[in-house]
Amino acid sequence: MTAGWRKKAKGMVLLAFLLACLLLLSGCWNYKELTDINVVVGVGLDRTEEGKVLLTVQVAEPGSIQSTSGHGSGGEGPTKPVFVVSHEGETIFGAIREMLATVDKKLFFSTVQVLILSERLARESLEESLDFFQRDHEVDYLMNVLVAKDVSPAEILAMESDMDTIPAVYISETVENTSYRGTGKKTMLIDVIKDMDCKGKQPVIGQITKAGENMVRTEGLAVFKEGKLVGWLDPYETRGYQFAMNDIGSAIVNIPAEEGKMSMEVFRSKAKIGVEFEDGEPACLMVKVRLEANVGGHEGKGKLDAPEKISALEEILEETIRKEIAMALEKAQDEYSSDIFGFGMEVHKYHPQYWKKAQDEWDRIFSRLPADIQVDAKIRRTGIIINPVIKEH
Amino acid sequence: MMEKTQISWIQLFLLLSGFHIGSTVLLSPSAGAGRDAWLAMILGGAGGTLLMWSYAVLSMLNPSKTLVEILRDRLGKIAGTILSFLYVWYFIHLASLVFRDFGEFLCTTTYLETPMVVVIGLFAVVLLYTVNSGIEVLGRLSELLVPVIPVAISIISFSLFTINDFTAVLPILENGLMPVLKGAFGAITFPYGETVAFLMLFPHLNRKDKLKKTVVISAVLSTLLGLLVFFRDLFVIGGDLIGRSTFIPHLTSLLIPEFNVEPLLDINLLIGGGIKISVCVYAAAKALCQITGVQDYRGFTRAVLTFAVVLAIWAYDSVLELFAWTQKVYGFYVIPFQVLIPLLLLLLSLIRKGKPQGEVPDKEGNNNAEAVNA
Numbered sequence: 001m002t003a004g005w006r007k008k009a010k011g012m013v014l015l016a017f018l019l020a021c022l023l024l025l026s027g028c029w030n031y032k033e034l035t036d037i038n039v040v041v042g043v044g045l046d047r048t049e050e051g052k053v054l055l056t057v058q059v060a061e062p063g064s065i066q067s068t069s070g071h072g073s074g075g076e077g078p079t080k081p082v083f084v085v086s087h088e089g090e091t092i093f094g095a096i097r098e099m100l101a102t103v104d105k106k107l108f109f110s111t112v113q114v115l116i117l118s119e120r121l122a123r124e125s126l127e128e129s130l131d132f133f134q135r136d137h138e139v140d141y142l143m144n145v146l147v148a149k150d151v152s153p154a155e156i157l158a159m160e161s162d163m164d165t166i167p168a169v170y171i172s173e174t175v176e177n178t179s180y181r182g183t184g185k186k187t188m189l190i191d192v193i194k195d196m197d198c199k200g201k202q203p204v205i206g207q208i209t210k211a212g213e214n215m216v217r218t219e220g221l222a223v224f225k226e227g228k229l230v231g232w233l234d235p236y237e238t239r240g241y242q243f244a245m246n247d248i249g250s251a252i253v254n255i256p257a258e259e260g261k262m263s264m265e266v267f268r269s270k271a272k273i274g275v276e277f278e279d280g281e282p283a284c285l286m287v288k289v290r291l292e293a294n295v296g297g298h299e300g301k302g303k304l305d306a307p308e309k310i311s312a313l314e315e316i317l318e319e320t321i322r323k324e325i326a327m328a329l330e331k332a333q334d335e336y337s338s339d340i341f342g343f344g345m346e347v348h349k350y351h352p353q354y355w356k357k358a359q360d361e362w363d364r365i366f367s368r369l370p371a372d373i374q375v376d377a378k379i380r381r382t383g384i385i386i387n388p389v390i391k392e393h
Numbered sequence: 394m395m396e397k398t399q400i401s402w403i404q405l406f407l408l409l410s411g412f413h414i415g416s417t418v419l420l421s422p423s424a425g426a427g428r429d430a431w432l433a434m435i436l437g438g439a440g441g442t443l444l445m446w447s448y449a450v451l452s453m454l455n456p457s458k459t460l461v462e463i464l465r466d467r468l469g470k471i472a473g474t475i476l477s478f479l480y481v482w483y484f485i486h487l488a489s490l491v492f493r494d495f496g497e498f499l500c501t502t503t504y505l506e507t508p509m510v511v512v513i514g515l516f517a518v519v520l521l522y523t524v525n526s527g528i529e530v531l532g533r534l535s536e537l538l539v540p541v542i543p544v545a546i547s548i549i550s551f552s553l554f555t556i557n558d559f560t561a562v563l564p565i566l567e568n569g570l571m572p573v574l575k576g577a578f579g580a581i582t583f584p585y586g587e588t589v590a591f592l593m594l595f596p597h598l599n600r601k602d603k604l605k606k607t608v609v610i611s612a613v614l615s616t617l618l619g620l621l622v623f624f625r626d627l628f629v630i631g632g633d634l635i636g637r638s639t640f641i642p643h644l645t646s647l648l649i650p651e652f653n654v655e656p657l658l659d660i661n662l663l664i665g666g667g668i669k670i671s672v673c674v675y676a677a678a679k680a681l682c683q684i685t686g687v688q689d690y691r692g693f694t695r696a697v698l699t700f701a702v703v704l705a706i707w708a709y710d711s712v713l714e715l716f717a718w719t720q721k722v723y724g725f726y727v728i729p730f731q732v733l734i735p736l737l738l739l740l741l742s743l744i745r746k747g748k749p750q751g752e753v754p755d756k757e758g759n760n761n762a763e764a765v766n767a
Contacts, residue, residue, distance in 0.1 A: 137502050141647045190630075190648055197633035352564035 034062060037108040041082065042168030044153025045129055046118035048088060053129075054118075055095040056086040056154040057107060058168050081165040084158045092132045109138040113172040115145045115189065116153040116208060122222060122229035126203070127196055134193055141190040144175045146208040147222035149232065159214050174218045175206060179249030182242045182266075183235035184218045196227060199359050200344025204241070207232060223331075225338035225363065237331055240324030244287045244341060244373075246271035252296060255316045260300015264317050264379070268292040275347050275369075280354060285343055285371040287325055293317060295382040303387045310379050318375040325373050333367040343369075400594075402603040404532030406611045407539040409591065412672055413584050413615035414542055415665030416491055418658065419498050419640050421623060422583040423576030425720070428562055428632030431623055433576025438616035440577065441585025442609055444731070447739055448588060449608040452595040454742040460592035460676075461683040464734075467741040474684055476734060481680045483730045484590055485701050488673035490719070492517070492705035495666045497712045502643055503659065510706055517702050520667060524674050524694050528597050531671055538664045543618060545657040549642075550625045552649045557628035582724045585612065586731030587669075593676035639712070674698055 042058035060082050085103055089095025096107055121129055133139045148156055157167065164170040178184035185206045195203035203224045211217035221233040221241065233241060242248050248269040255262050269291035276284040295304065295313075303309065332340050344362045348355040358365055400408075423433035455463045460480060465473035495516065496509040504512055523531060566573070588608075598604055626645045627635060638644040646654050678693035687693075709715040 137505060141644075142650055194631050194634055197637065198631070199633075349560055349563035352567050355564075356567075 032106075036105060038103060038105045039111050040107050040109050041111055041166055042114050042116065042157050042171070043109075043112050044086075044116045044118070044148075044157045045092065045121050046153050047121040047124055052088050052090060053092050053095050054086060054088050054154070055092060055099065056084060056157050057096075057099070058082050058084050058157045058166075059103075059107070060111075060166050060168075082167065084154070086154050092129065093136070109136065110140055112140060112143050113166075113168040114175070115143055116156055116171075117145065117147045117205070118153050119147065119149060119229065122147050122205075122224070124228070126192075126224060126229065127227035130189070130192065130196070133189060139189070141193070142188050144172050145187050145189055145192050145205050146171070146175070146218065147205045147229065149207050149209050149220070149222070151208075151210045156208060156210065156216060159210075159216065161214055171208065171216055171218070174216065178206070178218065180251075182239040182248045182251035183220070184238060185221055185242060185247065198342070198345060200339065200346070200348045200355070200362065201342035202226070202338040202340045202363075204233075204340045223336050223338055223340055225336060230336045230338055231331075233328055233331060236324050237328040240321070240326070240328035241340070243269060243289050243291075243321055243375075244271055244273060244325050244328065248291075253293070253317060253320055255313070255320050257298060257300045257313070257316075258302030260298070260302075262295065262300065262313070263297040264293040264313075265296035266291050266293045266321075266377075273341055273343060273346060275343050275351075276372075277351060277354070280351075282347060282351075282354070282365065282369055285329070285341075285366075285369050287329070287341075287371065287373045288376075289321065289325070289374070290376045290378075291321070292378045292380055294380055298388045301388065301390060303390065304382055305386050314377045314379050317377045317379070321377070322373050322375045325375070326371070329371050329373070333369075333371075337363050337367045339363055339366045398527055398529050398597055399599040400528060400532035400597050402598060402600055402607045404535055405591075405594070405598050405604075406607045407535035408532060408594070408668060408672065409588060409608065409611040410615050410618075411535055411539040411542065411665050411668035412588060412591070413611065413665075414618060414661070415584070415667075415669035416494050417584055417615075417619055418542070418546075418622070418642060418661045418665055419494060420719075421619075421641060422579040423623075424635070424641065425579065426572040426576035427568070427636055428627055429566055429568075429573050430576055431562070431620055431627075432566070433573045434580055434616065434620055434623060436573065436577035437580025437585070438612070438619075440581045442612040442616070444581060444585055445588050445608050445612045446605060448592055448735060449595070449605045451735060451739045451742060452592060453601060453604055454739070454746060456601060457596045459596055459679065459683060460589075461680045463592070463738055463742070467738050467745075477680055477684050480730065480734075481677050481684070483727070484673045484677035484680065485697055486704065487587060487590065488670045488677070488697075488701040489704035489708065490723075491666050491669045491673070492701060493709060493715055495662060496705065497715060498640055498643070498662060499659070501639060501712065502655065510702070513702055513705055516663075516667070516670075517698050520670050520674065521694060521698050523667070524671050524678070524698070525691050528594065528675065531668070531675070535668060539668070542661050542664055545661050546618065546622060549646055549649070549654055549657060550621065552652075552654065553625060553629050553645065556648065558631065559628055561627050561631050562624075579720070579724055582727050582731060583719070584615075586727060589731050589735060590673050590676040592735070593679050594672065670701070674701065 038059045039062060040057050041060045044056035046054035046056070048054050061079060063079070085099060087095050087099040087102070089098050100106065115133065117126070117129065159167055161167045161170040164173065175184065175186050178186050185204065187205045192203050192205060195201050205222045205224070206218055207220040207222050209217045219235045219238070221238045222229055223231050223233060239251060246269070248266065251266045253264045253266055255264055269289060271287065271289040274286040275282045276286055298304065329341070332338055339362060343366055344359070347362070348359070421430060423430040423437060426433040451463070455466065458466065461477045464476050467473070468476065492513050496513045499512050500507065500509050523534065595604060622642060626641050629645050629648060630638070635641055643655070643658055646658050674694060674697050675690070677697045678690040681693045681697070682690040709718065
């Protein structure tokens, strides 16, 4: 009897111990409720005249988002869905922590949608500034990175948007839709990091500008050379660059047509770049693009119902895109002397011996190489109608 | 008697594979070779498989004998005992290294504010329970858990299938053969040579005739899995960034859009690392119990584990010190344990086999003949 009782008691103690363990082991050491952190959605990095870091964060207020997007007004009174704070510091991480002197709760960075760099910072120290964002465990490597042109990151982050309660989400969505236009580029943090590491390719980062009281525009590219901003590409050059980099989802390309204009919807595009060698020396930069398009609109006259018409249009389309690519390439070669296309990477891969001796002056070699840009366009379909309205008898 | 406990060849296979993948899921011993590491892994895999095969042969030449017994048989009681003590040290040290890798990883990526001693200590408590449950439980546990590892690796790999650059392996052998050879050497000592701890476990295998096959298949499959992981990482993050990251597979797992698979990596680490530490602790405790002539190894497990935990925390001040030591010193430090002593024993065993003397032939004498023929 006593033995049985003792066994039972032992079992009870064990059970109690295990249950206590369950309580203790269920959470993290530094577990925090959503209400105990500040959910950062946008980060702006700037540099002051004195070389200090000016950090701006946009913090979302989960509670107020729910009440504004939900039915009716919450009785609590209107709280703003986001707040924006700036802080000056010696280093980025330093500024993040020092900011807590003015901000209530610890900043949580995994939710950051956009990282906006100022022009000044980009011109001075891209590589140095991004070290923290590579190193910190909270940072999402897939966040969008943008460079603000003619406007400070703080200004952009302080904007309110009509389209989304959280401005940073609005910005990142305009970046996402670049795959339908090609005039911008979605640059994720990891893309920038990879390019910075690579000797054979210089980084580019999407550009953001102000487009009115509460709207932004994400078009164009910021061109870097050895970790420093050297210039910009305009939307058309950007699209040429995107065509060459095989990064076009779809795009509308306008071409001249008989008595008017046509808009071609490019819906598939594949590209390859390479460097041709002659006698162990690079002789020519190659860009090959194959794309498929539909006639999306014909704002002019002229029938389309003959195959010859279509092949003539294909040639015009090819020429238009070829020009855009050439513009981007020429700018990279002549103006910036920066191999943003990654031709150097191709040389490194397929001609490692040459690369070994040429890698340090590659940008110079790249700049004086002639280019052979081949665009092969196929116009597949004309949509629901074939010919535009033509009244002739 | 303890020797009655037995594991099947499939359990041994899974234990070996889990042991192998345990740390390599985090750290790549061939990483120094950059984008050529896959060559180093193949070379190292070939050498490592040969080394593991020779451990199996050694075990078959001395059937039902653990490393300690083989050492004492071949080298005499005094020298054998001294070397056995050194092996005990090595097994404990190995366990502590795995503890530390494990702790560093978790404290770098997930539990930044949790003291490492808590992370490692809690893990050690679970492992103490595992090891004390016996080698059969460990075997069955491996059947349950080790298959999770390739599944988790596949999930991560397939999620990343769209973001890749298959030309990232180029150029091949950019910096010549030296880094590759160094990487291959590193791969042989870590993790292949570390399976020397299994010399304490091989006697538990129920079908001795399958030992060599099991060891070789495990070595080859683990190598292939390692290659898969490496190629995935290379294709996804490229040859340049690979050299700069602390834990390469972790960085890769961060790049999966929309969902967070980091826990899968942690799971792999817990399973693989857990098996590795359990095997090391078991080997050390078993060796101690055979040296001292105690019946049950369980008396030593607590001491061994505690020592390993303390050593893990105390031996290195920083993650960089740990990495530098593993890269520069470890390869040479382990040569006697992994190569010299086992090969010496193998040689002595073969010589003795050539001219049998004195001892009564073992029950598995016929198997021994096979081993020599093979």
